[in-house]
Amino acid sequence: MMGWVVLFTVLLLSALNVPIGFVLALATIVVVMIQGTAPLAAIPLMIFGGASKFPLLAIPLFILAGGLMTTSGISTRLINLASALVGFIRGGLAMVTIVASMFFGEISGSAVAGAAAIGQVVIPAMEKKGYPKAFSAGVVSNAATLAIIIPPSIPMIIYAAMADTSVVKLFISGVIPGIIGGGMMMLLSYYFARTRNYPAEAAFSLGALGRALKDGFWALMIPVVIWGGIFGGIATATEVGGLAALAAIVIGAFLYRELNWKDFWKTIVDSAMQTAVIMLIVATSAVLGWYLTNEGVPQQLAQAMLGLTSNKYLILFLLNVAFFIAGCFLHSAAAIILVVPIVLPLIKQLGVDPIHFGLMVTINLGVGQQTPPVATVLMTTCAIANLSMWEVFRTGFYYMMVLVVLTLLVTYVPETGLWLVNLVYAN
């Protein structure tokens, strides 16, 4: 009964344009007031507890690192490097977008940051070369989602905090699916370039690649710091995030000398705002999650599901559908915090590896970032390209299907993600 009150309140208030971060807390306040079993004083305590987890510190630090990359001139160099690597192929700029997004994803864990950083440079350039604008925006938007599959990744950080599992293992599990996803998007771009006659960029030259590598040497040091820290098991995700932000500052201020005080401070304030917005959702999702768990919703759901079927593959499929729907209407952070604790007991009962499940959820919610009405990454790209959401959604549809295929691949071939994890942890 109270579950329906929560659902109704959330849907009603969301539809009325109340910010989602407040909606989640308000729904809990409403049911706590009706029931009167728990004291209202628990609410600020839960908000506090939801936001003060050490692993979540990685979120602001990676947001900061991503923002500083752009103001430090690191993003531009990564795009140049991608251009020297794959620009010569037919559909060159689409290829460059995808490869640059993969580079960017090695540093930032945020697909919104990736879409903004790369879209601003690539979309105007593609327009000049005669690519339809909606097509360029579709590529930028979907390629940006690779950032949350390739480590580091903000949704993975949140999942690991919720499921109490290893962030680093989850990060590692994303490497191969990220590369497969990028590869599939490049094949698709090649096909479109052939059939629609999109141009290649300058012919491949070792000299140009050498120059781009030399110019981008310091820019490439950041992924080295991050991946070294993660794979070497040297530091936690939070510590690596701090080091990445520091590296971006040092490179931008002393090596490329493109970072000035004004841009630096603007990036700091922007990052603080982005952090507050996402962390409010994280914190208030925790409040609602606490209520739902207290009410025994996870156990009820597990029972209901297992009463329906005990087929692991079918249940995983149903959960994929559930996460897809949640991802259409919820911010990915909220979807993870609300849904993961509810389905986790079921997952464990079925004997599914929480790392495998986390990877599945991450990529699935990546699709949700591209599907209206709540499509954070798509919206960012549309704002840059000045196009309507549906227009870009249509042209980017095939690229989004790559993400859908990738979700099914990691769901039903767990080795796609787990093989590398087992390899790294074997010794």
Add this chain to the structure above:
Amino acid sequence: MRKAYDGMVAILEVYSGGLILVMLGVVLVGVFYRYVINEALSWYDEFAGFILVWLTMYGSVVGLARGKHISFETLVEKLPRRGQRVVEIFGILCVMMFSVVVLTSGWELIREMAEETAVSIPEIKMAWIYSVMPISAALMILVGAVQLVRTISGKGLSGEARPKAMEEGQ
């Protein structure tokens, strides 16, 4: 009056920027101690977690004033002007209701926790740390009141253009 309000929001913005810098500093000091000096700091993860909550709450006040929080605008945009304004007022009241609950129960929380201290740093009273809840809630009520006056007098939300989804972390 308007100037005082804008000034307050600007100060909170600088404060939030400062908090994220302090957080970066604390994490880097922690890394330095752990890997260079080889002596883990016992307080740094708990303390950094506190800063994150402060950043979240004080930053959310600024986000509220500047209309940066993520919401679902599609349906409301289809309403006629008059309806939009009614919905806007309702939304502000909802946020204010949240803030009133956090303010009153946050105050209660502080009183109950008056003697508790942080686990790793006995010098820090939890009441100081929890103070963020009622204070930020009071600031949100203030922001809500100003927005309410502006909306009713027809000046539009926060006196700025409608926010886009650009500023957000995923």
